Amino acid sequence: MNTLLPRETVAVVDYGMGNLRSVAQAVMHAALATDHVDVVVTDNPQVVRDAHRVVLPGQGAMPDCMAELERSGLRAAVLHAAANKPLFGVCVGMQMLLDHSEEGDTPGLGLIGGRVVRFRLEGQQQPDGSRYKVPQMGWNRVWYGFEHGAAEHAAPHPLWAGIPDGSYFYFVHSYHAHPADPAHVAAVTDYGVRFASAIARDNLFATQFHPEKSADQGLALYRNFLHWNP
């Protein structure tokens, strides 16, 4: 049987903060041969509005990211996406979803209640006796299972399908999210404190780590996003 599947467009929002090609390439790489997906890096609000799915990356400082999102005229399109279709936030693109960041005392988009705080690890030692360094830079384990206290609901988020609990993902950050409602925590990671390394609500999913730099497990997460119909 030969059915024609509709093509889907995934928009990677380009508001001028960093190179988004690796995100776009990873999403493209994650698509299966049978998927009908076009991935576009775009600074055009209409393209974001028309897309079926949206990826909101972000690197650098939160005040700069929020200012550029505003200046580029893409803020309304991102809010439209957040209200209407699957949206995946990455790194500062996750932090922007919350109410507020203490980095530069910056208001966020307020899509998920909570705030973003800095690691306070000065002088503290890791279990092996070495000092904690900030930013956290490198591979750490991401736990989505109920037994780790990742969420109040027992079922893992569908985006973790096929990804073993406790898999390693690549992090680079000095600030981390603190959602007000524990039900919005989709995974946790330990680095001096236990923090929310992924958050989710309805059609929103976001990670503090970089799936596009996290080898096979990162690609698996993007693949699940492409097939996610919340």
Add this chain to the structure above:
Amino acid sequence: MLAKRIIPCLDVTGGRVVKGVNFVALRDAGDPVEIAARYNEQGADELTFLDITATSDGRDLILPIIEAVASQVFIPLTVGGGVRTVEDVRRLLNAGADKVSFNSAAIANPQVVRDAAGKYGSQCIVVAIDAKRRSAEDAQRPGPDGQPIGPGWDVYSHGGRKNVGLDAVAWARQMAAYGAGEILLTSMDRDGTQAGFDLELTRAVSDAVPVPVIASGGVGTLDHLVDGIRLGGADAVLAASIFHYGAYTIAQAKEHLARAGIPVRRSTA
């Protein structure tokens, strides 16, 4: 907790990945994407590309390599060698590099590190330091307080040919203060010897800076990697020859570190 990283280093010149035989004769080591993919499959945590091209004419040839690798291999990529300006950083990041490493240019103009970190963030700015244990004669030169500087390590530039008269530990501290997000520390005394890292140097720098330190220079056995992390306090270990010449795979190195109780990322979590 955060895994300790293993980073293979690939030398690039004329648009190809090369490897030295006994550190002199270069021969083509194959397709950069294939090599990068192989290391990725073995579980490499990052890849570092070092542009060993002698002239700036050939320098741009690394851009297509980074583009090709970044389109196929999804782990962090660092590029170093001949990086001079903020514009160099921009072009390498646009080609797909995640981090860019300054060395001689930072010595000639420390402000470039501050500018690059200010523009693109500390997370993508690495400062590479080539350090060599100070000779008895050099230890007599006056330090910051006017007294003889004493034993320690000096910073060398231009591929290790020129002693620039800076203390390596103080320099690492200054570069972190200027915004370097990571220090790539190479012991010139140990580089190429396969006798192990200079652990005293690694420990001194690691204790001095608040940012991660990558130890480099001298790895000959898998125990050396353990020592660099355990005794040297390194957050990551970089090696070239033990992986290139097939003495060990990265998976074997990870296995060895894990058996020593060091947290490492395994491909099958």
